[in-house]
Amino acid sequence: MTRFVDQATILVQAGRGGKGCRSYYRDLWSRYPTPDGGDGGRGGHVIIRVNPQQTTLLDFQARRHFRAGHGGNASSNKRHGAQGKDCLLEVPMGTLILDEETGELVRELLEPREEVTVARGGAGGVGNAAREKTKYPGAAGPHYGKRFDTGRMEGAVGEDRRLKLELKILADVGIIGMPNAGKSTLIGKISQARPKVAAFPFTTLHPVLGAVELPDGSPIVAVDVPGLIEGAHQGKGLGLDFLRHIERTRLLVHLMDIAGMDGRDPVADYRALREELKAYRKEVAEKPVILVANKMDLPQAKKNLTRFRKETKTRPLAISAQTGEGIPELLEKIAAQLKRIRK
Secondary structure, three states: OOOOOOEEEEEEEOOOOOOOOOOEEOOOOOOOOEEOOOOOOOOOOEEEEEOOOOOOOOHHHHOOEEEOOOOOOOEOOOEOOOOOOOEEEEEOOOEEEEEOOOOOEEEEEOOOOOEEEEEOOOOOOOOHHHHOOEOOOOOOOOEOOOOOOOOOOOOOOOOEEEEEEEEOOOOOEEEEOOOOOOHHHHHHHHEOOOOOOOOOOOOOOOOEEEEEEOOOOOEEEEEEOOOOOOOHHHOOOOHHHHHHHHOOOOEEEEEEEOOOHHHOOHHHHHHHHHHHHHHHOHHHHOOOEEEEEEOOOOOOHHHHHHHHHHHHOOOOEEOEOOOOEOHHHHHHHHHHHHHHHHO
C-alpha cells in the first residue's frame, strides 16, 4: 500500500537566462560593421500541475530540491540561445501551495490538469543585433554605428523559492467518528477500498478514499477520516493532522458506536465530536451531517439507541456496517442529501 503523505516542503529554482552575443559582420560593400549577435535563451520555469491519478505527496519526501534548465547562450549570425527546459512537478487535486517564508497562499489547485508557474526562469541576455540600432542625423533610414548602447548581455538569474505543499482531500462524503466506531468497516462495505480493520483504536492512520456507486448509478468519492478524539483540534491523537481533510467534503456521515463497546458512552462521544468540529472551524461544524448509529447487531445497541434519541433529540439512522443492515437506506439518504447540496 502506498504511504499517505499530505505535507511536504520543497525548494524550487528556475533556470538562469543564457548570455547574449556581441558579434559583428562586415562584407566588402558595407561601410560599417553590422552587429549580428543573437539573444540568450530564457531559463526554464518551475511549474506545478495537478495529476488526478495522484492521491499523496509521497514523491516529495525523498527528493525536495527541484531545478529547471538554464537557457542556452547565443551566437553570431543572429542565432538565439535555446530555451531552458521547464521543471514540471505533479501533485494531487486539493493541494495548497504556500510560500514558506511569507506564509502567503500561492495557489489552491482544485481542477484536473490545473497548473501554476511557481518560479519563473531568468530572461536571456540581449545580443547586440537587437540593441545596437540607431539613426544617424540626415540618414534616410536606420543604420548601424560604431558607438552603441549594448544593454544587458548576461542572462538574468531565475527565481528560487521555498514552498510548502499541503494536501486537503477532495471528496463528496467524509465519514467521521470516534476511534473504533466502524468507519473503516463502513467504507469497505460501500466501496472497493480495503482499509485495515481491527478491534482496537487508531487502526487507520491515514485517510482512506473509496469510490462509491449510489442507488441512482452516480459515482461519488467517500473518505474515512481517522484519529478524531476529544482534544483533536489541539493536536491530540491524529485529529489535527486530518481535520483539514473534512474542509473540502460536501457532506459528513457521523458514525457512532451505539453499542458502547469498550465502555464508551455514545451520547458523550456524539457531543464531544460536535464540540471538536466547532472548535476547529465554524464552517466545518455547519456542514450537512447524516447521523448514523452503527453496530446494531451487538447487545445493548437498541437500549442505547433509545436513550440516545431521548437525550440528544435526534433520529440517527440505525445500521450495522458488519452485516450490511441499513446500508441501502444510508446510500439513498446520501444521494438525496448530495442532490440538495448540489442544487
